[in-house]
Amino acid sequence: MVCVIELAVIDLLTKLALRIRHVAPRSLALLVPATLGVVYTAQLYATWVSGGFIPPIAFANSEVTGLVSFSGAYRLLAAFLASFVAYAVWQRKRIERTSIPAATAGLVGLAAVYALLVYNQPLARGIVIAKGEAPVSSFVHSVVIYAGMGSRVKVDAAGLDAIRSSFTRRSVYQHGFPEDITRSLPERPNVIVIFAEGMSARWMDTYGSLNPGVTPNLDRLADGSLVFTNYYNHTAATFRGLRGQLTSGHQETDGYNDEGTGIAQRDVSQDVTAIPRATVPTILKPHGYRSMFFLSQQEYVNNMIETLGFDRTLGRDYLYDTYLRKPGETARPVHLSDLQLFDAMLLELEAQPTDKPFFAAVYNFQTHAFLDGEVKYGDGGNQVLNRFHAFDRDVGHFIQRLMESPLHENTVLVFTSDHSTFPDPFAVKADGRMPLYFVDPIPLLIYWKGVEHRSINLMGKNSLDLAPSLLSLLGVREAHNLFMGCTFFEQCTLDRISNIGDEYILTDPQRSYSAFQVPEAQLASFGHARDVIERYKSMDLIIETPNVTSKEPIPHMLLRNEAVLGSFQSPKAGDVRAVGIKIGNFGGTSDGNVSLKVCKAGTCRASTASMVGSVDNDYLQFYLPEPLRVATGDAITFTFRRIDGTKPLAMWSYPGSTGSELTLPNATKVPRDAKIALTF
Structure with missing residues (x-):
């Protein structure tokens, strides 16, 4: 019965669309029943080849469907569209016989009965047609379920870690x-x-x-x-x-x-x-x-x-x-x-x-x-x-x-x-x-x-x-x-x-x-x-992250063994004894240890620091084991890495002003700078 109601709805929508006088809006309105008819026809073909309507897993396996010949389906859909056009032309000549109030009332009545019949319909398996399934509603149900199988959900770093x-x-x-x-x-x-x-x-x-x-x-x-x-x-x-x-x-x-x-x-x-x-x-x-x-x-x-x-x-x-x-x-x-x-x-x-x-x-x-x-x-x-x-x-x-x-x-x-x-x-x-x-x-x-x-x-x-x-x-x-x-x-x-x-x-x-x-x-x-x-x-x-072209500071989450790479220029000459990098510890809750490696022309210094006792939205200091001698304007590269810990930790970045880039943990390069403070 549900299948018959869907056909009746497609027919009534076609007749109502044909009552529109102007060609452009009438053509657009006819796209609705035509699309529903294409779905209905495709579902009939699916029933013929597999025994049931299209299930969500069919969309999940779309990477190989292009290699399977569905020429029969294409011919069937072409036949439907040709028949739909012929039917619309024939109905257009006798459209004055269709009462808009009667058609609208019929559509509303069918919709009410249809809603009751497809409520809680079973999910299509593509194997057999279960009681309560109908071609169009089953297709919509499968699409919705498939969309849910790969939905983009926001996950915070703490929960993810x-x-x-x-x-x-x-x-x-x-x-x-x-x-x-x-x-x-x-x-x-x-x-x-x-x-x-x-x-x-x-x-x-x-x-x-x-x-x-x-x-x-x-x-x-x-x-x-x-x-x-x-x-x-x-x-x-x-x-x-x-x-x-x-x-x-x-x-x-x-x-x-x-x-x-x-x-x-x-x-x-x-x-x-x-x-x-x-x-x-x-x-x-x-x-x-x-x-x-x-x-x-x-x-x-x-x-x-x-x-x-x-x-x-x-x-x-x-x-x-x-x-x-x-x-x-x-x-x-x-x-x-x-x-x-x-x-x-x-x-x-x-x-x-x-x-x-x-x-x-x-x-x-x-x-x-x-x-x-x-x-x-x-x-x-x-x-x-x-x-x-x-x-x-x-x-x-x-x-x-x-x-x-x-x-x-x-x-x-x-x-x-x-x-x-x-x-x-x-x-x-x-x-x-x-x-x-x-x-x-x-x-x-x-x-x-x-x-x-x-x-x-x-x-x-x-x-x-x-x-x-x-x-x-x-x-x-x-x-x-x-x-x-x-x-x-x-x-x-x-x-x-x-x-x-x-x-x-x-x-x-x-x-x-x-x-x-x-x-x-x-x-x-x-x-x-x-x-x-x-x-x-x-x-x-x-994990959803802010737009890296933003003019605002952006926190970059770091999980264990993830790193941010970047570079900066020395503001003056001298022996660098400590390097500070601006971090976020989420109200003092970050744990674990981090490391910082800085290099100038092949000469490197590395140091570690604990997140315990660090200050939120401030510089975390790394004391170098030996001073690093630099000249004004020297290019210095750095690698800031999280060693361990499970609580949220972020490094702040700012809009780039020197043309330098940061390399984020996912290997993406962004035109931004870290906030660095040198102690000479």
Whole structure:
């Protein structure tokens, strides 16, 4: 009934707009029902391809939607717009028959009934249409929810530092892989991690597939690997899954989008990203590992991956131009096929110098939702089974080549997924056990030459545990991090809760549960974990700062180990014995220690000071261990750094008068000066 009311409203709005006499305002008024009709039509198309209306997570995964062909949707929308214009022209000729009071009364009446029917409507999941959903209202609901998933919330430095402190860890793990498993592991091995796009474990015979023979090559690999079962994705979609696994965390915002609000594209001239996170490649770098990430596409996903600390992000352009382009070819494909991606990756890895091990990760594309496979499974009637069957052919080709490569002697191969398969009608038809939410067991295989095959039941743990577990396999124990997970061989409190937007899913040794299904005995711990995850995600929010072009003084917040760099000129000649810098200690509440390093022509002096006893909005004195001799007008550089402490601390800056710049903790350069006082 709600769907019919929306159609009736669109019709009445069209007729009322046509009563307007002047062309310009009439055309503008017609845009309203036309836009509503476009949304309605798009939702019908979404229902046809996925079984339900567009969910919020679809907007969160917009970085890859440009690579999926929606030509059917475009044709349908074009047909609607042509029909709308024809209908408007036809109605215009008979518009005098429409009574404005009657149409207005009908519109008001329909609106009242409509409001009652859509009140508290369920959130669209994109899987089935729930009772109470309607195309237009559901679309608006999804947009509002998605906007809330990445809202710009103001976070003060004190609260932010307290949050970071509560999650900061100085070690990666206590209990890693048992020695009886790693006995045959090569010393300082290379690592290749395959993140299969949107693959649940249920398509493999290894994990009890209801459709035998979909992935024969992966099943053969599993027969000689460590196989981890009852292992779930902790989030979705693509970038949340990739970043979340490589940082062992959840996130509030997406990575890169047209609005410019993603993690990879904040305007740091006005905003400061809250907390950078340690990732697997950044932790491995001091241990001599070079890192690479391989993708079949270009643009958004590549830009997002570049925020994760890999030394190189190798996408379509580089791989195609270096390894795949044939003589005479000029245009690049929209994306590489999975076979092309794996072939080019192996060629690149085989060309790497052997003086250092590498950590390489790869994300394919051709198993993305709504795509069909080049190789048909069975009668070819199920696109989900087709695409994973085709993927198995391509990844099988890569595995065979790797086994024949010199890399085989000293490389660990990890096969997993960025997230589970989206439960669209094809997926549910292929396996009716599939839950109608975006959390499902995902595959995890770990192989190296000589590994003893065994199956390890993870009892409902999720992909938060991938990063600490891989690092433990490589023996990297000590590293500062913000990991939420632990290794597969430890117990922690957050690795059995999956989160997508505002939806939370509990996983345990038996099954998974939506928030409404959580057993009563686990409700308290589930609620606590949900609160902790929300607190963690706030580290992806931003600190709003004043406009740096302001003529007023501006305080620049400093968290632990953050610094402001700048320069100034000596007002006179002599021996500088102390340097003062103007700070704000928020009414005497700042704690911890700070340092100041000043340099002139390569000669430097450094000193530390305690914030305890400092004066708010005044100079904090640093007494130099030796005088620094300067001449009038000498350029002196400084680095003001917060060493420790958790309470708010700021350094004041003022409009620049000498053309100098300050470099803020987020690496932004601003035309401002610090307030410096020299004691000679």
